[in-house]
Amino acid sequence: MATPEAQPRSENGREATDWLAAIKDAGFLALFTLGLAFPILVFRTRQDLSKGLVLDPRWELVATLVAIAFFARLGWLVFGGRISNAASSTATRIGETLAPLGEYKNVFRYGGLAFLIAYPFLAVLFTGPGGALKWIDNFGIQILIYVMLGWGLNIVVGLAGLLDLGYVAFYAVGAYSTALLSTHFGLSFWICLPLAGIFAAFWGILLGFPVLRLRGDYLAIVTLAFGEIIRLVLINWVELTNGASGISGIPRPTFFGLPFNASDSGFAAFFGLEFTPLHRLFFLFYLILALALLTNWVTIRLRRLPIGRAWEALREDEIACRSLGIDTVKTKLTAFSIGAMFGGFAGAFFAVRLGFISPKSFEFMESAVILSIVVLGGMGSQVGVAIAAVVMIGGTELLRELGWLKAVFGAGFDPTQYRMLLFGMAMVAMMVWRPRGLISKRDPSIILHEKRAIGGDLVKEGHG
Amino acid sequence: MANAAAHSGMAAATGLEPILRVEHLTMRFGGLLAVNDLSFDVARGQITALIGPNGAGKTTVFNCITGFYKPTVGRIALFSGGLQTDAAIEFVTNSPKRYRRTGEGAVFLLERMADSEIAAKANVARTFQNIRLFTGMTVLENLIVAQHNWLNRASGYSILGLIGAASFRNAEKMAVELAVAWLDRIGLTHRADDPAGALPYGDQRRLEIARAMCTGPVLLCLDEPAAGLNPRESADLNELLLSIKEGNGTSILLIEHDMSVVMEISDHIVVLEYGIKISDGTPDHIRNDPKVIAAYLGVEDEEVDEAEAELDK
Numbered sequence: 001m002a003t004p005e006a007q008p009r010s011e012n013g014r015e016a017t018d019w020l021a022a023i024k025d026a027g028f029l030a031l032f033t034l035g036l037a038f039p040i041l042v043f044r045t046r047q048d049l050s051k052g053l054v055l056d057p058r059w060e061l062v063a064t065l066v067a068i069a070f071f072a073r074l075g076w077l078v079f080g081g082r083i084s085n086a087a088s089s090t091a092t093r094i095g096e097t098l099a100p101l102g103e104y105k106n107v108f109r110y111g112g113l114a115f116l117i118a119y120p121f122l123a124v125l126f127t128g129p130g131g132a133l134k135w136i137d138n139f140g141i142q143i144l145i146y147v148m149l150g151w152g153l154n155i156v157v158g159l160a161g162l163l164d165l166g167y168v169a170f171y172a173v174g175a176y177s178t179a180l181l182s183t184h185f186g187l188s189f190w191i192c193l194p195l196a197g198i199f200a201a202f203w204g205i206l207l208g209f210p211v212l213r214l215r216g217d218y219l220a221i222v223t224l225a226f227g228e229i230i231r232l233v234l235i236n237w238v239e240l241t242n243g244a245s246g247i248s249g250i251p252r253p254t255f256f257g258l259p260f261n262a263s264d265s266g267f268a269a270f271f272g273l274e275f276t277p278l279h280r281l282f283f284l285f286y287l288i289l290a291l292a293l294l295t296n297w298v299t300i301r302l303r304r305l306p307i308g309r310a311w312e313a314l315r316e317d318e319i320a321c322r323s324l325g326i327d328t329v330k331t332k333l334t335a336f337s338i339g340a341m342f343g344g345f346a347g348a349f350f351a352v353r354l355g356f357i358s359p360k361s362f363e364f365m366e367s368a369v370i371l372s373i374v375v376l377g378g379m380g381s382q383v384g385v386a387i388a389a390v391v392m393i394g395g396t397e398l399l400r401e402l403g404w405l406k407a408v409f410g411a412g413f414d415p416t417q418y419r420m421l422l423f424g425m426a427m428v429a430m431m432v433w434r435p436r437g438l439i440s441k442r443d444p445s446i447i448l449h450e451k452r453a454i455g456g457d458l459v460k461e462g463h464g
Numbered sequence: 465m466a467n468a469a470a471h472s473g474m475a476a477a478t479g480l481e482p483i484l485r486v487e488h489l490t491m492r493f494g495g496l497l498a499v500n501d502l503s504f505d506v507a508r509g510q511i512t513a514l515i516g517p518n519g520a521g522k523t524t525v526f527n528c529i530t531g532f533y534k535p536t537v538g539r540i541a542l543f544s545g546g547l548q549t550d551a552a553i554e555f556v557t558n559s560p561k562r563y564r565r566t567g568e569g570a571v572f573l574l575e576r577m578a579d580s581e582i583a584a585k586a587n588v589a590r591t592f593q594n595i596r597l598f599t600g601m602t603v604l605e606n607l608i609v610a611q612h613n614w615l616n617r618a619s620g621y622s623i624l625g626l627i628g629a630a631s632f633r634n635a636e637k638m639a640v641e642l643a644v645a646w647l648d649r650i651g652l653t654h655r656a657d658d659p660a661g662a663l664p665y666g667d668q669r670r671l672e673i674a675r676a677m678c679t680g681p682v683l684l685c686l687d688e689p690a691a692g693l694n695p696r697e698s699a700d701l702n703e704l705l706l707s708i709k710e711g712n713g714t715s716i717l718l719i720e721h722d723m724s725v726v727m728e729i730s731d732h733i734v735v736l737e738y739g740i741k742i743s744d745g746t747p748d749h750i751r752n753d754p755k756v757i758a759a760y761l762g763v764e765d766e767e768v769d770e771a772e773a774e775l776d777k
Binding site: 307321322323328442451454455460 | 530532579580581582583584585589590591592596597598599600601602604605608609610612613615616618619621622625626632636640644653656657658659661662675676679
């Protein structure tokens, strides 16, 4: 639109000259908004008592929107240059502040680890046993699950550059294999956990064989379909999976055989503590923390091994890899299966966390959320993925805390309904200001003289 | 197989044993005949150049040799060790195998093998016309990735590597030593930790050659290594290629348009035009071959006029 002409002048302070152009532009946008809003927003339909259709006109709403569009556009045209500069420099600054975190690696690593270990105690300390339930479960455990899933998918998408839109399928395989093995055969969580990882890795290879000759968009579509197939099988194979109603009564994990209950043989009684549901949450928290850290450790190690370098080389240039004698099919399959394995581990944890699973937890939206965590974090960056998971999942959970907004927007206002909108806005903002994710720098996997981070502009995203 | 007989006669005449023998190579893309019944030898330990005007099919020949294309017709045999008798090739050709190893050496039928297998097993390395470095990885990493196959075995397929076994650490140290040796040779040691994509163009060309050499090839195929280089860089390239030939004993097959490179370093030149071999011999022979001169400098004026009239229609 008219921005290119309007903006430089407003930056020079010669605003008087471009007011007309700006008003014209904003007026056009207002008209555009009106055109868009007219068929969608003007009438709200409802049924009256006689089941007849009633149209409630909502002209004030449309007028407000048009006015907002007009003034927002006008403001943007006049002050936009400054705002945009400020925003992009803020984004760059955030990125720059985050990037050197790599330099203070040890401080960050041990400080972060200490915080994570102390987190459940801090939660109890600050919010009391009642409030801590929410902080450990909804924030701690929930976020850590996504951190783990993000790290698992990061192997496939971030390192090997294979766009996988069906990652949740492996999460589902892990969860269902744990649920079925433990309810039907009475296997304990500790046996189910590795089995879930093996099954998921197996499915990763099974999916990999036919699809790895595909590239880019084609690969993405097929993985998307695979995710849906798994979900539909879970819904429709009622005899095995109990269909859409899911599997309940999955045995909860025990502390080396000590169940977390109020009985005499329970964990609390054994250690002479007073029974509280917090014990189990503490245990689950440390369990997922350990699993996530395992994922991280393995990924970091693998990156510095030939296989990890081959993954990254594959992301950079597949043809060149083949010319160097790297078997690209095997390399892709290892990435797929190792990524899937961690998805399976997370699934096993998910199954025992609530003792109940259903296909509803494994919809495409989950894959999309995990993928956006990887993309927002900066593909290939472990720290970036963790930060993105905290922001995205923690942010979503925080929306539940915004009940006071009802006072502003009326009783019908539910902030959690705006989750996807905020998600989308965050994505757009990132794509504009930091298209390579929060941490776009790449750390070399081997150093001769001194370490220099590699700018994101040189690193390729891979294309299938 | 009169042609094949004449062919081995040619190798015998030059008195050099071949490392690569291309016979009746034909590559057809739909209706387009890109390479037509091409036969030539690449002599062991020598530099062979494949030249010809644009669109002559040189890169297609390269892609067939390195397995990126599967030829429509033809045999491409690579010999390693002392096993280059016609009987040995015929033996493998008549068997369903892709290659045969014996105590004396091996015969690889490249037209039956896939690209990564050719690089990994037959030890044929190549570079690309448009440089294909791993731009987001450091110079050193590029050279380490080239040594993937043996390093991956040394890492116990990642298992020994994950637990940090000493055997793997030693293997990696050796890989770094080889990489540094190559960096010294191409003068890029001081840039080892910089991303490959940040290097100047000429350095990227040299790095791509070093990366190919890190795979330990017996035959190095270079697709226009001097493209885009200035005269000084071309001279450096000549030196590097000669040192690879002499020092490493690697046979080189190169496509090149830069005649200062081709004429100076090649031992043998094959000229292609429209997918057909029009000449084959020493640089002196090629320089004076009227067919080559016609292909490069064009032909009589009246024929040009005819062609222009054709275009104007």
